[in-house]
Structures are given as structure tokens and as C-alpha cells.
Amino acid sequence: MGGGVANFGGSGQTTAGGPILWSVMVSAHRKDLIELVEQLPEEELASARRYLQYLRDMNDPLLRALREAPLDDEPVTEEDKRAIEEAREDFANGRTITTEELSRRLGL
Numbered sequence: 001m002g003g004g005v006a007n008f009g010g011s012g013q014t015t016a017g018g019p020i021l022w023s024v025m026v027s028a029h030r031k032d033l034i035e036l037v038e039q040l041p042e043e044e045l046a047s048a049r050r051y052l053q054y055l056r057d058m059n060d061p062l063l064r065a066l067r068e069a070p071l072d073d074e075p076v077t078e079e080d081k082r083a084i085e086e087a088r089e090d091f092a093n094g095r096t097i098t099t100e101e102l103s104r105r106l107g108l
Contacts, residue, residue: 040048057063076084090096097105 037045037048057067
């Protein structure tokens with residue numbers, strides 16, 4: 001076990017102090033972020049929240065793939081339009097079932 005330098009979490013950041021120093025560094029970063037948020041004007045909080053959520057979500061492979069997926073560029077066909085209208089009529093007339101009911105009927 002030697003060396004004294006550790007790389008934690010695949011972040012590329014190393015510390016000679018090991019897990020304890022790493023934990024202290026992370027805690028200090030979180031504390032700095034909390035202080036920055038507390039100093040923001042009220043009207044900037046929503047923007048800050050959205051940006052932090054974006055940063056969090058970009059670490060989720062599924063959310064990143066969905067966000068970066070190309071838009072559906074296929075045209076809506078006449079058949080699609082008829083199916084959409086039929087579905088809207090079914091919904092408006094109560095000809096739908098809940099997901100729970102569907103699961104029950106399928107024995108799931």
C-alpha cells in the first residue's frame with residue numbers, strides 16, 4: 001500500500017492525504033457553494049437551481065443521452081393524425097384505463 005497519493009472516484013484529482021483529506025476538501029467545496037448560493041440575489045436563485053440540476057443530470061448517462069438525442073424529424077402522416085384524433089376522442093369519452101388497471105389485466 002504505499003505511495004501516499006490517491007485518486008478518488010475516477011475524477012482525475014489526487015490527494016496525498018488519502019480519503020480523510022479528500023472528504024475535507026469536498027466538504028469545503030460544498031460549503032463554498034452553499035455560501036455562494038446564500039449570497040445570490042433572490043431573482044437569480046431559479047437560474048442557479050436550473051444550472052445545478054443541469055450539471056447533476058449531465059452525469060446521468062440516460063438523461064445525457066435523452067438530452068443530446070436528435071429531434072424526431074419524421075413528418076406526421078395522415079395515419080398518425082387519425083390515430084391521434086382517435087386517441088383524443090377515446091380519452092374525452094372515458095374509453096381509457098389506468099396503468100394500474102392495465103398491469104392488473106396483464107397479470108403484472
